[in-house]
Amino acid sequence: MKDTPSFLVMIIWSFTEMERQSIYHLDERTGSGFVSQDLYLHGYFSASIKLPADYTAGVVVAFYMSNGDIFEKNHDEIDFEFLGNIRGKDWRIQTNIYGNGSTSVGREERYSLWFDPSEDFHQYSILWTDSQIIFYVDNIPIREVKRTESMGGDFPSKPMSLYATIWDGSGWATNGGKYRVNYKYAPYVTEFSDLVLHGCSVDPIEQFPKCDNTESSEAIPTGVTPARRIKMESFRAKFMTYSYCYDQVRYKVPPSECVINPKEADRLKSYDPVTFGGGRRHHGKRHHRSRAGQVEAISI
Template sequence: MGGGHMGWFLLCSSLLFFAVIASSGSLANLPIIAFEDGYTPLFGDHNLAIHRDGKSVHLSLDERTGSGFVSHDLYFHGYFSASIKLPSDYTAGVVVAFYMSNGDMFQKNHDEIDFEFLGNIRGKDWRVQTNVYGNGSTNIGREERCGLWFDPAEDFHQYSILWTDSKIVFFVDDVPIREVIRTESMGGDFPTKPMTLYATIWDASDWATNGGKYRVNYKYAPYVAEFSDLVLHGCAVDPIEHVTKCDSSAQDSEGVPFGISPVQRTKMGNFRLKHMTYSYCYDTVRYKVPPPECVIKPQEAERLRKFDPITFGNGRRHRGKRHHRSRGSQEEAASSF
């Protein structure tokens, strides 16, 4: 199938897929699959353990290796989700990732949509980093980091990615924490090629915690991340023919959000004002002029400027009272949004 025809076929299939999904803020009716129906082990040997129910899996990191799993299929748009419980105690240098990528197929112009969970020293909270790359745009970091209103090591919480032709939304439980709208100015920097879903745990000592100041301490190993409630709800793509395999059962499922409801949008705004600790759009050190897709919101700008006046202000260190909190530290948890 030619490139132009393939792109048109994928676009039409994707539009059909989402046209029949009703907008919903409820996650109660999502189609949960067994691990072996949707995924296969990626690396780690015995550091990946599937539960007897076949629907839950443990990924662990020790001195030998990390571990991970990968979806059987490529997907072109959809809704992808997992309930995750992160390791506890000292987790500096540890990264747990739940993400989409086609880097194995497009090494120089790959797409990627990331949830990355960054560990921390004892007494400091996990941080959540989201990122988006399109067409190999790794020279433009589109990172955002935030804290959470709960301890993600105490219990399972749902982390979800909605990817359509026009937007990407990251959800934590039913709260959208970030929305990336496709704009003409982004050009090819918006993910447009079929991707595979991955989950991994690995040693990122060189950068994950305070720029590598705190490293993984294997005295606390194994570090175990638990995954359950796995959802792969999208247009599957044949890796050879690049033909979608959407069917009516996938299209007619209820409970899959198509976008963000008005109530959820309010929650997202409140979340970002209380818990966001970094956004590339406001980083005046990296970008003298924000990338063209950025929409600058005065309240977010002021919140980040107060949090870190060097990164988000005029780039000059102020005299007087020092700011001891790191960029990734979390403010006090809010009871509601």
């Protein structure tokens, strides 16, 4: 988090404490957030989040899993990142994964939303198993990452803690750093409620799983059903604005785990022919970073 002048205050919460509504803020001196008391190896992790309103350029709200404090050089990470914007422009949402310190291979996808996330609470969820990662918004799957043999250790596979933060990402978050946080609008306030940590906790010393063998709740998804897959495809067709798999500026050959969808390729190419169509134009260096050291209605 070297981009921010703000000191980040992290609070360790127990599960019972995290069930209540919590408020975190960013101002010129302080960012804030929480981290779970336990480490988890796989599970379902969810929160209802309400984002700051008005001018939010440069502001980053993150809901993610990481073990960067334990594995500094080969950490894993699964991210929801909410990227603020100038007045009149919508929040963007970004998902990303790292495995075994694979930060040089950005696996970002970015989307717009069919609602204003600053007006009310909406649910954002991560399902992480040994073979797949699924991101959900209001119980609608928006991205599925399947583990492949070619990914090797790039698939997150070590125990991680759950984090949430609000911080200053002025150096990269809005138009590559063109628009920075304006503290005239501070404090920037984000609210979390209805947190769910349904996972296999792990002893941090012995790395031994302490799994709850009780039956899973029907509210906890185990994958993407055919009906939900239709909703996922509808969301991606309408709201996905960036996927690393189609970025021909960064990757002349898509990373090995990518499954190219011709419809997605054609839509993104029409959206940005330079990035997704192989056109020629000078681009500044795309920002890669890790936290290890630091609209229309939709019928889906």
